[in-house]
Amino acid sequence: MTESRAKTATASLAIDAGRLRADIDAVNAIGRIDGMPGINRISFSDADMAGRRWLLGRIEEAGLAPRMDAVGNVFGRWEAGAGPALLAGSHLDTVPHGGPLDGTLGVCAALEAVRAMRDAGLRPVRPVEVVATADEEGRFGGMLGSQAICGEVGPDWIAAAVDDGGVRLVDAMRAQGLDPAAAASADRRREIAAFLELHVEQGPVLEASGDRIGVVDAVSGVFNWTVTLNGEANHSGTTPMDLRRDAFRGMAGFGAAIDGILARHGGPDTRLTVGKVALSPNFPHSIAGRAVFSLIGRDVDEAVMRAVADACRAEIERAAAAHGLGVAIAEQSWLPPTAMDPAIAGRLATIAGAARTMPSGAGHDAQTFARHLPAGLIFVPSRGGVSHSPDEWTDWAEVEHGATVLARAVAAAASEPAVTG
Ligand SMILES: [Zn+2]
Known part of the structure; x- marks a missing residue:
């Protein structure tokens, strides 16, 4: 041929x-x-x-x-x-x-x-x-x-x-x-x-x-975090709202901040996902003393990934502070x-x-x-x-x-x- x-x-x-x-x-x-x-x-x-x-x-x-x-x-x-x-x-x-x-x-x-x-x-x-x-x-x-x-x-x-x-x-x-x-x-x-x-x-x-x-x-690059918020488990009826250290509300506060993080630091290819959540005790009549959740972030630009990750960290800390929670962020992986x-x-x-x-x-x-x-x-x-x-x-x-x-x-x-x- x-x-x-x-x-x-x-x-x-x-x-x-x-x-x-x-x-x-x-x-x-x-x-x-x-x-x-x-x-x-x-x-x-x-x-x-x-x-x-x-x-x-x-x-x-x-x-x-x-x-x-x-x-x-x-x-x-x-x-x-x-x-x-x-x-x-x-x-x-x-x-x-x-x-x-x-x-x-x-x-x-x-x-x-x-x-x-x-x-x-x-x-x-x-x-x-x-x-x-x-x-x-x-x-x-x-x-x-x-x-x-x-x-x-x-x-x-x-x-x-x-x-x-x-x-x-x-x-x-x-x-x-x-x-x-x-x-x-x-x-x-x-x-x-x-x-x-x-x-x-x-x-x-x-x-x-x-x-x-x-x-x-x-x-896209990917960062993979496991976030733990530590508060105090207590009775859902006897504990006044302002005296709680409610890990669920801290986690929810971060969730509500995601749109703002994306608007300020994200681009068209940014993705942020909380896909796995565990509350404990995880019982209807108990305040959640601990929340553990996954956070996966992606972008095709590592500088954007970094800015989004920094903003996530700041918002997690802000939400935790508002509810008297301790914070631990474990970065499982960072793939550029x-x-x-x-x-x-x-x-x-x-x-x-x-x-x-x-x-x-x-x-x-x-x-x-x-x-x-x-x-x-x-x-x-x-x-x-x-x-x-x-x-x-x-x-x-x-x-x-x-x-x-x-x-x-x-x-x-x-x-x-x-x-x-
Ligand atoms: Zn495949």
Whole structure:
């Protein structure tokens, strides 16, 4: 094939939409559990591992070399050309009661991209690999799979990681025949030229604007706090309102201040969420002596994140002081925003023809890779902006369009001497 004919074949590369849909349906038959709506392939559960084994089989049927690494990442390698590989994929693990496309779409579309390239007789200049990463949903607090591939997780982190229920990561891995002691062997930074990911938007922006493809320019940074307000539990009838140290009212005072914080310090991409609250004693006839709540803040600009975080701290202290409460703020994590590769983003937009450049408020594997090598991330619209829910959906026409854009982007990046040029 001449260079110009190869370029034409890449630009008009077609996927088999029926084959893609059959794969998405097949993997989503795994993880349906009585009494748990939606898809339940929670990291390192039996269903998660069954999904990974299903993928290994599909990779083999496609004529690629299947492999699972020490932490559970699954790869399908097309041994072509020379040098570092182009990697494309996403994750197969889900949150509890998850949706059918979060992660699954990106894995199945990457596999379909490679099959379409092989069917079209394309000859890549470098190896191409499909990946399904392990624990993207963060059961153990990070993005274990992509972070292991990028050499970010050391033995200390793995030894200390525990899920919400107190299960240790090392035990969950060993129960599935994985070897936590060999996690360092998952580091493949030097073997990867670039990473591409297709994902559902998980938000309402594309549906509202009518754009079919979102090209992500930056992934929001995140701070994760646990805030504890300490007052005094007492009788709800005998304690006058002005003599209380009511932890609920302190927490509510901070909640009422959030709009003002956003107005003064936030931008269009700022997000502040109190998603988990615990009062104690948590009894209708008792004043709450203690309130513990989560606070998650996000923005694509770290200076904005910092200003919002400082304002949150000041408002929490003000609300606590108004009710005589002690304050403890534990910062569980501070992840800075990540810029995606501008050259790859430009290429993705060109291939899509029409696309909206946008930030991602949610974290994705692509952001882990972007810290180490050129990475690109595209979105398709989420119906109603819903995700992490059994109601998560994207119309098949949009799934097919997004998968086609991914396939052409994979083909272009695998076929040209410079991945990002
Ligand atoms: Zn996801």
